[in-house]
Structure formats: structure tokens, C-alpha cells
Amino acid sequence: MGRLENKIAVITGATSGIGEAVAKMYAKEGAKVVAIGRNEAKGAELIKDITDLGGDGIFVKCDLRNPEDITKVKDAAMDKYGRIDILFNAAGVLVHKPFLDQNMEDLNLIFETNFRAYVLNMQAFLPVMVEQGKGVIVNVASVSAVWPELNSYFYGSMKAAVTNLSRNVAKEFARKGIRINCILPGPINTNMTPDFIKTDKNAQQALIDAVGMVGRLGEPDDIAYAAVYLGSDESSFVTGIDIIVDGGVCISN
Numbered sequence: 060m061g062r063l064e065n066k067i068a069v070i071t072g073a074t075s076g077i078g079e080a081v082a083k084m085y086a087k088e089g090a091k092v093v094a095i096g097r098n099e100a101k102g103a104e105l106i107k108d109i110t111d112l113g114g115d116g117i118f119v120k121c122d123l124r125n126p127e128d129i130t131k132v133k134d135a136a137m138d139k140y141g142r143i144d145i146l147f148n149a150a151g152v153l154v155h156k157p158f159l160d161q162n163m164e165d166l167n168l169i170f171e172t173n174f175r176a177y178v179l180n181m182q183a184f185l186p187v188m189v190e191q192g193k194g195v196i197v198n199v200a201s202v203s204a205v206w207p208e209l210n211s212y213f214y215g216s217m218k219a220a221v222t223n224l225s226r227n228v229a230k231e232f233a234r235k236g237i238r239i240n241c242i243l244p245g246p247i248n249t250n251m252t253p254d255f256i257k258t259d260k261n262a263q264q265a266l267i268d269a270v271g272m273v274g275r276l277g278e279p280d281d282i283a284y285a286a287v288y289l290g291s292d293e294s295s296f297v298t299g300i301d302i303i304v305d306g307g308v309c310i311s312n
């Protein structure tokens with residue numbers, strides 16, 4: 060019996076990196092997965108991987124910058140499975156450049172993807188969870204919500220907003236059987252990681268030295284382990300918190 064047996068989990072950002080790892084680990088732990096993303100080929104590949112391993116899931120194409128698409132996701136998930144136990148919000152984008160170079164287009168991209176979509180997803184699925192009397196929301200923020208980081212100003216600000224929103228909404232819904240928590244990853248090896256860090260060992264070591272104490276970049280599964288805990292009934296006494304999974308960024312100088 061898996062740790063998420065028969066739970067229905069909606070996972071945004073499931074076509075890459077952290078969301079993809081979470082989708083696979085959730086399926087391995089017995090959850091049925093509603094995978095969200097824009098990349099249909101990657102979505103189809105993910106569902107094939109999950110079903111090949113005996114799991115169950117569907118892909119729903121959605122541009123999270125488009126509010127109507129989010130309603131379609133909820134309808135598709137409910138039509139297929141009739142309930143939603145876990146909403147895992149992982150989709151995100153990074154704009155990484157000096158403050159004076161960041162423009163309104165960058166701000167809108169970060170705001171709509173990394174904050175507004177989290178709000179709209181929570182507002183779409185919370186009524187379903189209230190009706191069920193039970194549900195879990197996990198929002199992926201970032202260690203940059205709490206730790207100063209050069210060049211990711213709008214990104215870090217919206218990640219801080221996600222942690223604040225999650226904590227406060229958790230307070231409103233705690234007595235309705237709904238738990239809301241955040242995961243704050245440090246540097247994780249995904250498509251979001253700049254290419255030069257992946258290919259240049261010196262640059263990679265410089266990043267590890269600068270931000271992390273554990274001596275390596277994180278892998279998506281490092282986040283998925285925390286995601287399984289927060290999505291499962293093992294964390295039924297846990298709500299309104301941030302779990303930092305950062306390889307020691309917060310204790311480095």
C-alpha cells in the first residue's frame with residue numbers, strides 16, 4: 060500500500076523538473092495524477108511513464124497565465140475522478156537579471172505565473188475540498204522568499220507572497236479539514252538551472268560553495284520526498300508552514 064494510495068492529485072508544472080518528479084513519485088505511492096502543463100508531448104510522455112509502471116493519470120493542457128484554462132483543469136479533474144485530495148502547485152518561471160534591467164513584461168510574467176496562478180488554482184479547488192471536508196494544498200515557493208539573492212528580485216518577491224498567502228489562507232481553512240503548506244527549494248538541477256551551471260563544473264562548484272553546505276545541487280526527487288510527506292496523512296498535524304529543502308543555503312554565510 061502506497062503512502063498516497065488512491066488520492067487524486069492535481070500537479071502543475073508536471074511536464075518538467077520538480078513537478079515531473081513529484082508526479083512520478085506520487086504515482087509510485089498510489090496517487091492518481093492530473094498532470095498540468097503546456098507541453099503536450101511531455102505531458103503524454105509522463106502519462107505513458109506512469110501507466111507503464113501500473114499507475115493512473117491524465118494530462119490536461121493548460122496555460123496558467125490564462126484564467127479560463129484553470130477552470131478547464133478543475134472540470135477535467137472532477138469529470139475524470141470526482142474528487143481532489145491534493146493540489147500541488149509547482150509551475151513557475153524565473154527572470155534572472157539586474158534590477159534595473161527587469162521590466163514590466165518580466166514583472167507581469169512572474170506575477171501571472173508564480174503568484175496569480177497559485178491564487179486562482181487555490182480558489183478553483185478549495186470549494187471542492189471544503190465540500191469534501193478534506194484536502195491538501197502544497198505550494199512550491201523558493202528559498203529566495205526568505206534569503207537574499209541577487210538578480211531574482213520579482214521572482215523572490217512573488218515567492219515570498221506565496222508563502223504569506225499560504226500561511227494566511229491555511230488559517231482560514233484549517234477548521235474545514237484543509238491543510239496548506241509550502242516547500243522552499245534551494246538550487247535544484249532542472250530546466251530552470253542556467254545552462255552554464257549544468258555544463259561548467261567550475262561554475263557549478265562556485266554555486267555550491269556560494270549557496271549550499273551539503274556539497275551538491277539538489278535533484279528534483281529531493282523535493283518530491285518532502286512533497287509526499289506533505290501530501291500524505293503522515294502530515295495531518297502540519298499546516299501553515301514552510302519546509303525549506305535547500306542543501307543548507309539558509310545556514311551558509
Ligand SMILES: NC(=O)c1ccc[n+]([C@@H]2O[C@H](COP(=O)([O-])OP(=O)(O)OC[C@H]3O[C@@H](n4cnc5c(N)ncnc54)[C@H](OP(=O)(O)O)[C@@H]3O)[C@@H](O)[C@H]2O)c1
Nearest residue numbers: 072074075076077096097098123150151201246247249250
Ligand atoms: N530549480 C530550482 O533551483 C528551483 C529553486 C527554487 C524554487 N523552484 C521552483 O520550483 C518550481 C518548479 O521549477 P523547476 O525547477 O521544476 O522548473 P522547470 O523544470 O523549468 O519547470 C517549470 C514548469 O512550469 C511550467 N510552466 C511554466 N509556465 C507555465 C504556464 N504559463 N502555464 C503552465 N505551466 C507553466 C512548465 O510547463 P510547460 O513547459 O509545459 O509549460 C514546467 O512544467 C517553480 O515554481 C520554481 O520557481 C525551483
